Amino acid sequence: MQIYLDSANLDDVKKANDLGVLDGVTTNPSLIAKEGVPYTKRLAEICKVVSGPVSAEVIATDFDGMLREGLEHSTIAPQIVVKLPSTLDGLKACKAFSDRGIKTNLTLCFQPLQAMMVAKAGAFLVSPFIGRLDDIGQDGMQLIRDIRQVYDNYNMKTLILAASVRHSNHLLHCALSGADVATCPLKVITDAMKHPLTDKGIEIFLADYKKAFG
Ligand code: E4P
Numbered sequence: 001m002q003i004y005l006d007s008a009n010l011d012d013v014k015k016a017n018d019l020g021v022l023d024g025v026t027t028n029p030s031l032i033a034k035e036g037v038p039y040t041k042r043l044a045e046i047c048k049v050v051s052g053p054v055s056a057e058v059i060a061t062d063f064d065g066m067l068r069e070g071l072e073h074s075t076i077a078p079q080i081v082v083k084l085p086s087t088l089d090g091l092k093a094c095k096a097f098s099d100r101g102i103k104t105n106l107t108l109c110f111q112p113l114q115a116m117m118v119a120k121a122g123a124f125l126v127s128p129f130i131g132r133l134d135d136i137g138q139d140g141m142q143l144i145r146d147i148r149q150v151y152d153n154y155n156m157k158t159l160i161l162a163a164s165v166r167h168s169n170h171l172l173h174c175a176l177s178g179a180d181v182a183t184c185p186l187k188v189i190t191d192a193m194k195h196p197l198t199d200k201g202i203e204i205f206l207a208d209y210k211k212a213f214g
Helices: 010-018 029-035 039-049 063-074 088-099 112-120 130-135 140-153 168-177 186-191 196-213
Strands: 002-006 024-026 054-057 080-085 104-109 125-128 159-162 181-184
Touching: 002 010, 002 186, 010 039, 010 186, 024 181, 029 039, 039 054, 039 063, 054 104, 063 080, 063 088, 080 088, 088 104, 088 112, 104 112, 112 125, 112 140, 125 140, 130 140, 130 168, 140 159, 140 168, 159 168, 168 181, 168 186, 181 186
Parallel strands: 002 024, 002 181, 024 054, 054 080, 080 104, 104 125, 125 159, 159 181
Antiparallel strands: none
């Protein structure tokens, strides 16, 4: 499974990239708002650090506005993926971008039919939000499994990018459920390499070695 960082923080992008296993980055308007820097400037900075796909979300909610903003974003760097909401206007914009050879990420997907529709419109990525479904008492991971089944039934090529991943148990179950990509905060990525018995094991090995050889 590919792993993307879900952040617009440049330090986090550098730290995740330094681990050597980062496949891409996703951003959104809330994440960029936390940074207090212009969106275009930050996207360009991220694209200098990371060579994989970098999702740049539009603010517009109408077709013409999405097209205008997405085209602007796509000039920032070759790896920019235009991120669009999973709405009817987003669907039309997805088709328009895919006809132009521009990759898209259809975000805020909360039911499998949205994923089926955006795949038909040529989306490169679809972003089902696990955590936000869990927040309202639904099973976010079931959405990943349902989309996997629909895509496999019809050999649809859109990549399932599991989003709103909040902890390492989510990350594990994304991999078990067949997500193609999971986008996570830095902590979820680093937590994937942590186990108390690993730390304890190192402690014991070092103590034994010191006892024997000083
Ligand atoms: C995905 O592209 C979104 O940026 C993100 O995963 C949203 O996660 P949240 O629900 O934790 O805000």
